[in-house]
Amino acid sequence: MTALETTTSTAAVTAPRGGRVEVRAAHKAYGDLEVLRGVDLTVEPGTVTAILGPSGSGKSTLLRTLNHLEALDRGVVAIDGEIMGYRRRDDLLLELSEKDVLRQRTEVGMVFQQFHLFGHMTALQNVAEAPRRALGVPKREALARGRELLETVGLAAKADVYPRQLSGGQQQRVAIARALALRPKVLLFDEPTSALDPELVEEVLAVIRDLASAGTTLLIVTHEIAFARDVADHVVFMDGGRIVEQGPPEQVIGAPRHERTRGFLQRIH
Ligand code: ADP
Ligand code: MG
Numbered sequence: 001m002t003a004l005e006t007t008t009s010t011a012a013v014t015a016p017r018g019g020r021v022e023v024r025a026a027h028k029a030y031g032d033l034e035v036l037r038g039v040d041l042t043v044e045p046g047t048v049t050a051i052l053g054p055s056g057s058g059k060s061t062l063l064r065t066l067n068h069l070e071a072l073d074r075g076v077v078a079i080d081g082e083i084m085g086y087r088r089r090d091d092l093l094l095e096l097s098e099k100d101v102l103r104q105r106t107e108v109g110m111v112f113q114q115f116h117l118f119g120h121m122t123a124l125q126n127v128a129e130a131p132r133r134a135l136g137v138p139k140r141e142a143l144a145r146g147r148e149l150l151e152t153v154g155l156a157a158k159a160d161v162y163p164r165q166l167s168g169g170q171q172q173r174v175a176i177a178r179a180l181a182l183r184p185k186v187l188l189f190d191e192p193t194s195a196l197d198p199e200l201v202e203e204v205l206a207v208i209r210d211l212a213s214a215g216t217t218l219l220i221v222t223h224e225i226a227f228a229r230d231v232a233d234h235v236v237f238m239d240g241g242r243i244v245e246q247g248p249p250e251q252v253i254g255a256p257r258h259e260r261t262r263g264f265l266q267r268i269h
Contacts, residue, residue, distance in 0.1 A: 018080045019045040019185040019217030021066065026075035028061055035061045036072070037241035043186070043234070045080075046215040050228035050249070053238035054264055059221045062238070063188045066219070067108045068101055079107060079185055106134050109179030113191040115171045117163040123150060123174045124159040131181050142181075149177035153207050169200030173207055180211075187211065189220040223268055229253045237261045 021043035028036040035058045043049050051059050064070040065077055068084060076093075077084045084104055086093040096104070117126050127146035131137040137145075150156050153173035163171050172192060179187055189208065193201040205227050212218055212231050222228055228235055228249060235252040237245045237260075245258045256262045 017183070017185055019043070020080050021186055021217070021219070022076075022078045022081075023062070023065075024076050024078075026062070026065060026077065027073045028058075028065065028070065029073055035241050036065075036075075039075070039238075039241070039243055041236065041243065041246070043217060043219060045185075045217050047233040048212045048218045048220065048231050049234045049236060050232035051219065051221045051236045051238060052223070052225070052228065052252075052264065053236075053244075057238040058241040059238055060190050063110070063190050063219060063221060066186070066188060067110050068105050069110075079104070102134065106130075106182045107185045109182060109184035109187045111172070111175050111179050111187070111189045111192050113194045115163070115168070115175045115195075117171055117174055117178070119163050122160050122162055123155060123166070123177075126163070126174055127177045127181050130178065134182060146177070146181060149180050150174070152180075152210070153177045154203070167200055168196045169203045172196065172204045176204075176207055176211075186217045186219065189218065189222070191221050191223065193222070193224060225253060225265065225268065237264065239264070 021041070023039055023041040026036045026039040039062060051062070053059050061070055065072050066084070071085065082104070083093065085096055085101060087096055118129070121129065124143060124146045127149050128142040131142045131145065132139060147156065147159060150159050153176055155170060155173055155177070158166060158170060163174070166174065192208065193204050196204065201224070205224065208218065208220065209231055232249050235246065235249045236243055237252055239260050245252055245256060245261050252261065253265065256265060
């Protein structure tokens with residue numbers, strides 16, 4: 001599969017919508033360990049943001065706060081102006097109901113390093129499950145759309161196969177199809193190719209590239225620097241719970257201003 005073969009159908013099937021992400025003064029600690037120390041980030045709808053940085057710099061924590069997997073201690077996160085977990089009234093922040101939190105969670109898809117597919121379900125069942133459960137989509141419809149999504153990630157032929165019968169690259173593509181099934185406004189990737197054998201990395205990056213050209217709002221934590229440089233509109237370098245430097249790839253990767261960014265890029269190249 002090449003990027004070009006799937007571009008049209010990806011745009012047709014994933015139907016991107018909105019996806020402006022705003023993070024303001026985000027702070028998060030685990031006990032004494034300050035993991036996010038004042039992060040500010042804006043992601044424009046339909047753009048790709050690559051997050052780079054050494055292990056332990058807070059990249060995963062930042063992504064997780066965008067999906068209610070972690071709560072901030074201070075600061076706010078908003079998607080399309082709606083504050084995650086809260087609504088605004090008379091300048092007060094009032095906590096949302098559990099139902100609204102669940103809705104917000106469906107609006108942000110996440111793809112993990114370790115795929116996290118349901119082992120007892122086929123590829124198609126993995127993709128169709130969440131729309132049925134979270135959105136109440138009728139079974140026939142969820143399965144039909146699941147097939148379309150598997151086609152966009154190049155796995156139409158694997159619909160009835162179980163995860164253990166798939167390569168790591170194929171499993172990750174199923175996980176991407178599953179994340180797309182809820183029609184998220186934003187899709188988060190946390191090192192989506194780090195667990196893959198080198199020869200399987202490109203097939204997953206090709207799918208992400210298709211999503212990017214289809215206008216899906218993407219945030220990707222990755223160590224694939226060449227990919228980030230090629231696909232990202234905006235690159236963020238994190239270290240020690242802070243954004244050290246951010247900007248277009250030509251700047252942050254091509255001509256980094258900070259010593260820490262330069263050191264990091266040299267180490268991983
Ligand atoms: P990165 O993704 O950049 O490697 P993380 O956001 O995963 O960084 O973690 C940042 C720091 O927070 C690390 O030191 C990690 O060990 C710590 N950490 C992450 N999650 C937890 C947790 N649930 N409890 C305690 N410490 C955590
Ligand atoms: Mg991480």
